[in-house]
Amino acid sequence: MKNVLKLLLGVVTSFAGFIEVGSLSTSAQAGSAFGFQLLWAIALAAMGVAVLAEMAGRLAALSRHTVAAAIREHFGVHFYSVPFVAEALLDVLVLASEIGGIAIAVRLLTGTALLWWVLPAALLVWVLLWRGTFGMIENGVSLLGLVSLCFVVAVFRLHPHWSDVAHGLLPTLPTHHHARYGFIAVSILGATISPYLLNFYASGAVEEKWSEKDLVTNRLVSGLGMGFGSTISMAVLVTSALVLRPRGIAVESYEQAALMLTPALGRWGLVLFAASLGVGCFGAALEIALNFAYTVAQAAGWNWSEDLVPRQDARFSLVYTVVVGVAALVILSGIDPLRLTLLSMALTVIVLPIVVFPFLVLLNDEAYVGPHTNTRVGNAVIVLIVGAGFLMALVVVPLQILGGQ
Amino acid sequence: MDLVRQVLDEQVLDRREEYMGKVDGIVLEMRDDGPPRVAFLEIGAPALARRFSPLLGDWIAALARHLGVSDGEPLRVPPARVLEWDVDIKLDLDARDTSAMAWEHWVEDRIVRRIPGSGASSGKSTKGGK
Numbered sequence: 214m215k216n217v218l219k220l221l222l223g224v225v226t227s228f229a230g231f232i233e234v235g236s237l238s239t240s241a242q243a244g245s246a247f248g249f250q251l252l253w254a255i256a257l258a259a260m261g262v263a264v265l266a267e268m269a270g271r272l273a274a275l276s277r278h279t280v281a282a283a284i285r286e287h288f289g290v291h292f293y294s295v296p297f298v299a300e301a302l303l304d305v306l307v308l309a310s311e312i313g314g315i316a317i318a319v320r321l322l323t324g325t326a327l328l329w330w331v332l333p334a335a336l337l338v339w340v341l342l343w344r345g346t347f348g349m350i351e352n353g354v355s356l357l358g359l360v361s362l363c364f365v366v367a368v369f370r371l372h373p374h375w376s377d378v379a380h381g382l383l384p385t386l387p388t389h390h391h392a393r394y395g396f397i398a399v400s401i402l403g404a405t406i407s408p409y410l411l412n413f414y415a416s417g418a419v420e421e422k423w424s425e426k427d428l429v430t431n432r433l434v435s436g437l438g439m440g441f442g443s444t445i446s447m448a449v450l451v452t453s454a455l456v457l458r459p460r461g462i463a464v465e466s467y468e469q470a471a472l473m474l475t476p477a478l479g480r481w482g483l484v485l486f487a488a489s490l491g492v493g494c495f496g497a498a499l500e501i502a503l504n505f506a507y508t509v510a511q512a513a514g515w516n517w518s519e520d521l522v523p524r525q526d527a528r529f530s531l532v533y534t535v536v537v538g539v540a541a542l543v544i545l546s547g548i549d550p551l552r553l554t555l556l557s558m559a560l561t562v563i564v565l566p567i568v569v570f571p572f573l574v575l576l577n578d579e580a581y582v583g584p585h586t587n588t589r590v591g592n593a594v595i596v597l598i599v600g601a602g603f604l605m606a607l608v609v610v611p612l613q614i615l616g617g618q
Numbered sequence: 619m620d621l622v623r624q625v626l627d628e629q630v631l632d633r634r635e636e637y638m639g640k641v642d643g644i645v646l647e648m649r650d651d652g653p654p655r656v657a658f659l660e661i662g663a664p665a666l667a668r669r670f671s672p673l674l675g676d677w678i679a680a681l682a683r684h685l686g687v688s689d690g691e692p693l694r695v696p697p698a699r700v701l702e703w704d705v706d707i708k709l710d711l712d713a714r715d716t717s718a719m720a721w722e723h724w725v726e727d728r729i730v731r732r733i734p735g736s737g738a739s740s741g742k743s744t745k746g747g748k
Contacts, residue, residue: 276705278705282629285627285640286627286628286629286640286705289622289626289627290627290640290642290666290669291669291670294670340735343733343735343736344735344741344742345741345742346741346742349741513639513640513663513666514629514630514637514638514639514640514661515637515639515722516636516637516722517637518743520741520742520743521742521743521744522736522737522738522742522743522744523730523733523735523736524726524730524731524736524737524744525743525744526722527722527723527725527726527729527730528721528722528725530730530736531725531729531730534733580705
């Protein structure tokens, strides 16, 4: 019984943290611009992230090594410096987007200016990291994150034609705006398959002292968790397609996106949208800041654990303190949070191969995972999704930037 | 043993199995009467930085001296002090007695300790690491 509870908690943990500023804004844009047509991108990305999370958990459970530590040790520091710097820069941009997301959620509820809420949001993130434990952060944020199920409720209240929805799961080309379609597909991929998730998931497994006997749990948690998580992203897309698209509302700001729950949920719609956004971004901000500190500490070989008081791992604690501050400054510089989010999601896809491919090498090395090396199917799925996403991003990101929107 | 694949950049533990850094450098001793042998393993930011750029390494060493963190040189450990050459390299030392923890202690004393809530906590543990 205890194991079932542990498993359930694990699943809730991984899917409730799924909805954050990236997945919410990319799904909302996809639905408002192309109806159900981009649902396949969410399904594909969810499959990719589920497979990658399973691998990260397996690496950690069997080798007691996290992704960052193992890559430096295996490939050497010269090689590792490239994915390290890329991921660190990306983490700062995405963390800034998430802190912006929290501030936007408060603005939606209060109508006050965004910039007022950036520092309080960053401070709250930092206080929880400084005082909280890994379990407290994971479980607390996940349970609060259940509020994002309101999107699933909204879909059922809007009575979509299910055959049309199902049709969206098959990739098709649009009749118009090909570059925009490709850009949103790439952004969905980047919002779902975040590099930080790999090392965060592995670090969590080490924090919770997983071993070989946890491999089954790992498979279930990664598969079910990411599967349920993508259901919520899909619900956002479907709601947006049913509510915003017929009214000709293109999501160019969060205020526009926030209206999507109102037809289904009435005056609670805006509150629930803001709550989902705020809680999701808060959870993601905690995870990204922690992951940044994990990555630096593990690459340098320092002692690290979110379960220690800051004095016991001073350098680790200083790193997340500094990165939360830097990310807050990025948002305070006045950059538009929605544009920053979409840009970081697309950049993620360009950075993914240099983070993911060395990771795949480790998962095929018996020195790390013993007899539990990757299957050919597992390798092929990841190479195809990450490779295809990268090539597509190379084409559509410049087009999008040149096009100005 | 393959020094680059199996020693360089590997995790270093002290005898209490506390993390004390990575093998950031290896110093070889050239001998007339035989092949070169390992004189020291180096642990510390200056050794790591010198592999990218000697200038950067010197700058980090100078910073450490300027701030009073340490003498600026990486910790040098002779191979005789190695207890286990495994995936992790375990040393017959206590990290707290070495300069490997100089930056950790400096950050703790000068920055972290001065921020409220850095010590006792309701949920967090006060001892033991990974």
